[in-house]
Amino acid sequence: MRPLARLLFATWLCFVAMASLAADAWTELAKPGAIVLFRHATAPGVGDPQNFRLDDCSTQRNLNEQGRAESRRLGEQFRQRGVAIGAVLSSQWCRTRETARLAFGDRVRDEPAFNSFFGRAADDRSAQTERARRILREWKGPGVLVVVTHQVNITGLTDHGAMSAEGVVVEPTAKGPFRVVANLQP
Template identity: 65%
Template sequence: MPVPARRRFLVLAALAGLGTRAVAQPDGADAGWAALARPGAIVLFRHATAPGVGDPPQFRLGDCGTQRNLSEEGRAEARRLGEQFRRRGIQVGAVLTSQWCRARETAQLAFPGQVREEPAFNSTFGRGGGDERQTARARALLHDWRGPGALVVVSHQVNIQALAGVSTSSGEGIVLRRTADGRLEVAGRVTS
């Protein structure tokens, strides 16, 4: 999907202050997938469609009945996501997910048998700016990734914003690549 010039400018401006560098990509859906196929790639996915915002007041981690969960549309998105990886022959080295049910279910439907929970990617929504130590831990996990295969992370919009400096839609992924000086930069976007 083409990124309008104004939106591209705003994204670049936002990233300038966050230590993550955005790189202008050719228009078209394949740019993100091509970047993801490169060795050591990282993709940060927002969980698939789960109607609503945040979680109900009675939210309890580990109890999906108290959380905002995937819709049937979201489950179909997650399955299509995994199918895209398989169809494109993208090797997955590891799949890390938030412990929130909607993120975990997205990861399990897309990449069955490969999923590991990682609390560093749990939602920081509603924590008044998030948890800086948690974001630092997530950033360290990303920086340490060298492969083989792609690192797939399923998390939340607020976390991806903190890590990559860009917003995502449900089921959308931000592909990161390592620069020659070791920093991570945004290389593209992918969707199912």
């Protein structure tokens, strides 16, 4: 019975820790100039097909119903908590745009600095990541800056990954990767 009790206690501690991280995320998002980077919601697969075209969603990997539900939940969480949103930036990929629009409505603005660079040369990645860093460092509010982007971009900016529809609340640093202060799950 003791091993079962320890397992149950450990499980309970994990839930308490996860709830604490989420609570911390909402506290962080209430601060002036807050920034959250979201990975697009669930879009089955990896990368994009060979015939991928940015201007044609039918050639891209797109959200499935689970991804659409995750996106709607994200927006609902922000509305329920009364989070003031200052701006919503999105990669130009259809899955990021759809995630952002389902969550945050028509206020979404395309920002190519947050486009995926999956499979691109290191020099291209570095230049694009630096453009994204500049945008984030310039944000002062009012409200939260919400960015919907891709896992490779989040890793490039923070040295941390993100699951589908996961939010990473960040603080700018003087140089290098942004500091992750909290995570949000849909």
